[in-house]
Amino acid sequence: MQKQAIFQSKLLPYALVAPQLAIVLIFFYWPALQAVIQSFLLQDAFGLSTTFVWFDNYIELLKDRAYFEAIVRTFFFSFAIAVSSLSFALLLAVMADKPLRGSTLYRTLLIWPYAVAPPVVGVLWIFMLHPSLGVLSRYLRALGVDWNPLLDGDQAAALIIFAAAWKQISYNFLFFLAGLQSIPRSVLEAAAIDGARPMRRFWTVTFPLLSPTIFFLLVVNIVYAFFDTFGIIDTMTRGGPGTSTVTLVYKVYSDGLLGGNLGSSAAQSVILMIMVIVLTGIQFRFVERKVTY
Amino acid sequence: MALRHFGTAAAVALAVGLGASPALAVTEIQWWHAMTGANNDVIVKLANDFNAAQSDYKVIPTYKGNYADTMNAGIAAFRAGNAPHIMQVFEVGTATMMAATGAVKPVYKLMADAGEKFDPKIYLPAITGYYSTSKGEMLSFPFNSSSTVMWVNLDELKKANVEIPKTWPETFEAAKKLKAAGHDTCGFSGSWVTWVNLEQLSAWHNVPLASKANGLDGFDTVLEFNGPLQVKHLENLVELQKTKVYDYAGRTNTGEGRFTSGECPIYLTSSAFFGNVKAQAKFNFTAVPMPYYPDAKGAPQNSIIGGASLWVMGGKPAEEYKGVAKFLTFLSDTDRQVYIHKASGYLPITKAAYEKAKAEGFYKDQPYLETPLLELTNKEPTENSRGLRLGNMVQLRDVWSEEIEQALAGKKTAKQALDAAVERGNTMLRQFEKTAVK
Numbered sequence: 196m197q198k199q200a201i202f203q204s205k206l207l208p209y210a211l212v213a214p215q216l217a218i219v220l221i222f223f224y225w226p227a228l229q230a231v232i233q234s235f236l237l238q239d240a241f242g243l244s245t246t247f248v249w250f251d252n253y254i255e256l257l258k259d260r261a262y263f264e265a266i267v268r269t270f271f272f273s274f275a276i277a278v279s280s281l282s283f284a285l286l287l288a289v290m291a292d293k294p295l296r297g298s299t300l301y302r303t304l305l306i307w308p309y310a311v312a313p314p315v316v317g318v319l320w321i322f323m324l325h326p327s328l329g330v331l332s333r334y335l336r337a338l339g340v341d342w343n344p345l346l347d348g349d350q351a352a353a354l355i356i357f358a359a360a361w362k363q364i365s366y367n368f369l370f371f372l373a374g375l376q377s378i379p380r381s382v383l384e385a386a387a388i389d390g391a392r393p394m395r396r397f398w399t400v401t402f403p404l405l406s407p408t409i410f411f412l413l414v415v416n417i418v419y420a421f422f423d424t425f426g427i428i429d430t431m432t433r434g435g436p437g438t439s440t441v442t443l444v445y446k447v448y449s450d451g452l453l454g455g456n457l458g459s460s461a462a463q464s465v466i467l468m469i470m471v472i473v474l475t476g477i478q479f480r481f482v483e484r485k486v487t488y
Numbered sequence: 489m490a491l492r493h494f495g496t497a498a499a500v501a502l503a504v505g506l507g508a509s510p511a512l513a514v515t516e517i518q519w520w521h522a523m524t525g526a527n528n529d530v531i532v533k534l535a536n537d538f539n540a541a542q543s544d545y546k547v548i549p550t551y552k553g554n555y556a557d558t559m560n561a562g563i564a565a566f567r568a569g570n571a572p573h574i575m576q577v578f579e580v581g582t583a584t585m586m587a588a589t590g591a592v593k594p595v596y597k598l599m600a601d602a603g604e605k606f607d608p609k610i611y612l613p614a615i616t617g618y619y620s621t622s623k624g625e626m627l628s629f630p631f632n633s634s635s636t637v638m639w640v641n642l643d644e645l646k647k648a649n650v651e652i653p654k655t656w657p658e659t660f661e662a663a664k665k666l667k668a669a670g671h672d673t674c675g676f677s678g679s680w681v682t683w684v685n686l687e688q689l690s691a692w693h694n695v696p697l698a699s700k701a702n703g704l705d706g707f708d709t710v711l712e713f714n715g716p717l718q719v720k721h722l723e724n725l726v727e728l729q730k731t732k733v734y735d736y737a738g739r740t741n742t743g744e745g746r747f748t749s750g751e752c753p754i755y756l757t758s759s760a761f762f763g764n765v766k767a768q769a770k771f772n773f774t775a776v777p778m779p780y781y782p783d784a785k786g787a788p789q790n791s792i793i794g795g796a797s798l799w800v801m802g803g804k805p806a807e808e809y810k811g812v813a814k815f816l817t818f819l820s821d822t823d824r825q826v827y828i829h830k831a832s833g834y835l836p837i838t839k840a841a842y843e844k845a846k847a848e849g850f851y852k853d854q855p856y857l858e859t860p861l862l863e864l865t866n867k868e869p870t871e872n873s874r875g876l877r878l879g880n881m882v883q884l885r886d887v888w889s890e891e892i893e894q895a896l897a898g899k900k901t902a903k904q905a906l907d908a909a910v911e912r913g914n915t916m917l918r919q920f921e922k923t924a925v926k
Binding site for chain 1 (some may be wrong): 745
């Protein structure tokens with residue numbers, strides 16, 4: 196009864212959600228649809244000649260061994276980035292949550308890196324770890340490490356993972372800190388009175404209560420590692436040496452934007468989109484069960 | 489489509505909102521470019537001078553990011569139906585632009601249609617060859633050109649008691665001596681690994697990089713740079729990389745600081761590196777021609793250019809093209825070319841401008857600024873040294889770099905790497921051929 200009293204007209208609710216709906220349709224669904232259409236076409240960069248090629252772009256990709264290598268690499272990178280940035284951020288948040296002198300300053304400083312754009316992160320780390328320009332490389336060399344990410348693929352991969360994780364730490368830190376502060380002190384105090392040591396208190400009380408935050412961040416971090424890291428890769432390694440830092444999203448960027456091969460690039464982004472949808476689905480289906488809200 | 493209309497609507501709304509759309513007395517000519525710093529000042533000055541010299545046309549230069557950004561912006565603008573009149577495109581984008589029949593207006597046609605006086609013979613053939621069809625029709629207007637030279641740290645060479653090398657074997661020997669004299673992280677190095685060690689190397693030794701005159705005679709070109717010369721050269725680099733007599737410095741020019749810092753006393757890169765060397769190097773330096781293998785027949789041949797040219801975009805009214813043509817004539821003026829040459833360090837594009845700079849004694853104090861010109865004009869260009877025109881060149885270079893890196897890292901032999909680079913490149917060329925407008 197009350198519902199009808201509020202919305203006299205049947206159209207009003209639709210009219211009210213229309214702007215939001217329009218934005219979602221124009222800025223999310225329309226480009227996604229465009230990508231799907233584009234992936235069936237073979238087109239030159241200027242869009243002057245267009246041929247409909249059915250699934251040719253997809254078939255070419257599946258025949259390409261480099262593409263499979265990129266898939267495996269992307270999963271490895273995402274896993275490494277998510278795990279390292281999450282664990283580091285949690286460690287920092289736990290420490291910043293303690294009553295410390297000047298903790299506000301400490302917290303603020305930890306949040307800063309998030310404001311840095313990915314390509315800038317790349318440049319920043321290059322200045323530190325470039326084989327000849329880098330400040331840190333000099334120390335590494337002095338320690339006897341043959342530091343040369345320009346030719347050593349593993350070192351380059353480590354560099355990318357490191358830089359990408361570093362940038363994401365602040366974001367994770369922010370959520371972890373908020374999560375930690377919302378844990379009722381009384382529960383922790385009760386555990387302490389019961390004689391639980393700090394480590395035990397953390398794993399049995401804090402960690403489970405933090406699980407919704409961890410789960411949310413896991414999803415966000417995976418999506419970040421999948422989609423947002425190409426700026427870092429482009430400025431730091433451009434996919435090299437060899438193809439050792441070419442991830443799926445970087446391949447989309449380099450094939451489409453640098454190579455002008457829009458069909459293949461679109462097909463790749465459609466595959467990437469499906470992959471992330473599936474991955475997020477799996478996370479919500481299986482990982483979320485372990486989360487207690 | 490939706491976005492395009494949205495953009496138009498927004499523009500209209502903005503214009504109406506501002507209420508300030510004055511009657512256009514002059515025809516505006518949009519010029520998109522990728523020049524920064526001192527070179528940006530040159531562009532602004534050229535546009536201002538042209539605008540001041542006449543009252544019918546107004547050239548408006550706009551900086552659109554680096555070369556790749558500018559090109560992508562131009563392509564996107566074309567797809568949206570509002571391309572600029574003039575677009576600065578780097579040399580590796582040439583094939584892409586050329587393949588886009590209808591999207592561009594060839595310069596020779598533009599000049600003829602506009603009735604502008606135009607003699608392609610006044611330009612340096614080594615430069616215009618890159619931007620002309622095999623029939624000699626100029627497609628784009630050369631603007632800033634450079635070539636590969638060998639930068640040398642004279643102080644360090646003197647300290648190590650090493651002569652300036654002329655050939656590759658001499659360069660390797662010099663680098664070994666320099667390493668022994670303390671340069672243990674880098675005897676010699678270079679930027680743009682494929683440009684220097686594949687593209688220029690092939691032209692300089694008169695061997696093909698690809699069939700059909702390196703792609704100038706058609707898009708059905710096949711890569712051929714896995715020949716004995718290129719393999720031998722890469723083998724040499726791989727061998728020297730092991731001891732850091734040669735040390736790889738990346739795909740682009742990010743390693744150039746290694747020369748100016750004094751780490752690498754010998755460094756092969758673009759002659760356009762001049763500005764940075766002059767500003768940063770705290771030592772005596774010079775630039776000499778690229779080394780060659782003395783046992784290669786006919787070497788050295790001539791080098792090919794880098795840099796960018798101006799492309800005129802298609803589909804504009806004849807009246808506007810008249811202005812563009814007048815502007816290109818304006819740029820061809822001898823004094824103006826001398827000015828561009830001196831202010832930017834890029835090459836003069838007309839014979840007269842080169843002669844004039846020479847007569848003024850410009851190269852007496854700075855002989856290294858003449859080096860790229862001497863390389864380009866060393867011999868009459870052949871099929872193998874006229875230029876390159878390969879589709880998807882930006883990405884091709886990345887693929888070639890990937891393979892070279894594998895070789896330098898010891899994961900593949902030089903031959904395997906170059907074979908793979910040729911094979912992967914050919915696949916991309918066939919892809920490009922499929923989409924190129926016939």
